[in-house]
Amino acid sequence: MVPVYAYFGPAGTFTEMALDAVLRRRGEASTATKIAVSNPPAVIDLIRSGGADFGCVPIESSLEGAVPATMDALSPSAGLPRVQAYAEAALDISFTVAAATPMDPADVRTVAAYPVAAGQVRRSIEELFPRAEVVVATSNSGAARDVAEGRADAAVTTAAAARMHELATLADGVADSDDAVTRFLLLGPAGPPPEPTGADRTSVILDLPNTPGSLVAAMNEFAMRGIDLTRIESRPVGPGQYRFYLDARGHVRDAAVGEALRALHRSAERVVFLGSWPVDPQLAVTTAATPPDHTESREWFHRLLSGEL
Numbered sequence: 185m186v187p188v189y190a191y192f193g194p195a196g197t198f199t200e201m202a203l204d205a206v207l208r209r210r211g212e213a214s215t216a217t218k219i220a221v222s223n224p225p226a227v228i229d230l231i232r233s234g235g236a237d238f239g240c241v242p243i244e245s246s247l248e249g250a251v252p253a254t255m256d257a258l259s260p261s262a263g264l265p266r267v268q269a270y271a272e273a274a275l276d277i278s279f280t281v282a283a284a285t286p287m288d289p290a291d292v293r294t295v296a297a298y299p300v301a302a303g304q305v306r307r308s309i310e311e312l313f314p315r316a317e318v319v320v321a322t323s324n325s326g327a328a329r330d331v332a333e334g335r336a337d338a339a340v341t342t343a344a345a346a347r348m349h350e351l352a353t354l355a356d357g358v359a360d361s362d363d364a365v366t367r368f369l370l371l372g373p374a375g376p377p378p379e380p381t382g383a384d385r386t387s388v389i390l391d392l393p394n395t396p397g398s399l400v401a402a403m404n405e406f407a408m409r410g411i412d413l414t415r416i417e418s419r420p421v422g423p424g425q426y427r428f429y430l431d432a433r434g435h436v437r438d439a440a441v442g443e444a445l446r447a448l449h450r451s452a453e454r455v456v457f458l459g460s461w462p463v464d465p466q467l468a469v470t471t472a473a474t475p476p477d478h479t480e481s482r483e484w485f486h487r488l489l490s491g492e493l
């Protein structure tokens with residue numbers, strides 16, 4: 185059976201481009217069945233209910249930070265199955281501003297933009313369209329549809345969505361920062377992680393006891409084993425209470441990472457394993473310290489127990 189891949193749509197979003205990049209890497213670009221879903225939590229729900237085999241969602245923008253809707257949906261509430269990440273894709277992000285027909289920038293009064301996108305182009309839009317007001321769209325591709333259907337004069341969108349809706353490009357390569365990158369995850373149901381590649385990322389969600397030092401202690405399980413943390417986020421779960429999301433360099437099958445996770449399981453109220461997967465080559469860092477080799481110490485310990493030493 186051909187796997188079904190859900191993504192945050194409609195067609196023409198950056199999320200679809202990220203999914204296409206992952207499918208090309210997996211050699212499935214021409215065979216996969218793709219279905220567009222209206223928001224990231226709905227993609228995750230579809231995986232949990234078995235309506236899709238995999239799903240692609242944005243997780244983090246280098247300018248706007250975490251995508252809260254994705255983060256919250258990743259943490260399963262009681263009784264719901266865990267989802268797991270199997271791959272990531274990083275995309276350089278710049279936007280196309282398009283209108284139904286070519287028009288004078290001074291005549292643009294409303295610009296439809298998805299809020300995460302609006303945050304990445306605020307200054308550029310003020311400069312390009314000084315008389316425009318930004319109106320909310322449901323996605324980057326949805327912004328183009330808003331223009332095609334007459335709800336806004338111009339859209340902050342993708343080149344693909346502008347083409348799909350036969351819009352006229354007013355500006356291309358629009359971004360307040362020229363090094364904006366958004367990272368996307370390919371999610372699926374819980375299962376064995378892909379083989380270690382030597383440049384992997386492992387991600388966990390932690391519910392920690394509300395006691396002094398519990399977060400420091402959790403981070404120290406990585407630090408003391410020489411494991412580099414690449415991301416630390418929190419999301420509120422109640423007044424003054426937080427859930428923590430930690431990404432670490434390495435694979436759960438690396439002895440050091442496995443030991444850190446087992447230690448967290450002993451001390452945390454809940455550890456949700458979000459997966460181990462290859463880092464997108466664009467984000468690979470070569471300077472990180474190499475974790476100490478745990479194989480030798482484990483063999484030493486086994487020999488000690490067996491009385492060989």
Ligand SMILES: O=C(O)C(=O)C[C@]1(C(=O)O)C=C[C@@H](O)C=C1
Pocket residue numbers: 192196197198199200242244245251277298300301322323324325366
């Ligand atoms: O995939 C899209 O086009 C989206 O609308 C999502 C999204 C995001 O939520 O981060 C993706 C990339 C850009 O950073 C802006 C928006």
